[in-house]
Amino acid sequence: MPVCVLVLKDWSDAASLQTKLKAQALPLLQSVLVPPEGGDGQLPDEGDGATGLQCELIDRVELLNPNLARQRRQRGMARWLMPFGFLAGLTFTQITTLETFSALGTWAQPMIGGLLGMGSGLMGSYAAAASVPSDNEDGVRILRNRHQEKRWLLLLETPTGIEPPWQLLQSARPIQVVRLSEL
Known part of the structure; x- marks a missing residue:
């Protein structure tokens, strides 16, 4: 336009x-x-x-x-990166034999991994949105x-x-x- x-x-x-x-x-x-x-x-x-x-x-x-445009890009990227980060964290926890959070139980350990992956997706959306120039x-x-x-x-x-x-x-x-x- x-x-x-x-x-x-x-x-x-x-x-x-x-x-x-x-x-x-x-x-x-x-x-x-x-x-x-x-x-x-x-x-x-x-x-x-x-x-x-x-x-x-x-x-x-x-x-x-430019700040409003960057915020809009970040929200759009977070909408995609956070679910994929959750799935990646969940999958990584399941396929590795690491037992970092084993004290929390068999169901809580993969969920913690998924939540950490979701947090990584959120951080990635901020970094990616800030790195794209207009x-x-x-x-x-x-x-x-x-x-x-x-x-x-x-x-x-x-x-x-x-x-x-x-x-x-x-x-x-x-x-x-x-x-x-x-x-």
Whole structure:
């Protein structure tokens, strides 16, 4: 899905661009306005074009926060690695003649091995999720720097195969347009 983020001077530029996009009936999967840092995250109460514009803090937008993407990857990997770790620990305990936890009984020893394997799967999901870099790191770093410079960010995500209307976006006179790699 093509994603582009426009860096704008103020919210009125974003609101007027949003009304133009609605007039063109462009199918947008996501249209999120990120207020500058230090703001309260609320749009001014003027009502001219701000209706329907979703306003979010930068730390809540997954495309602009690498930590959220990493947490999502970790949860997905844990969903697979923990059951396989349990089975591996259970199998390892059964096929070896080690009796590390023999004092707990014949049923508890394989279960302890399975639980230790599940814990290893959980640790592996954290390590694997942290080791995968994002393709968008440079673009996200640029956008977070502009956000700290008290600039408004407008994130637009279009469906696969549909390009954003570049001429219309340039007519809003953004300070910068950052195209994040397709997801």
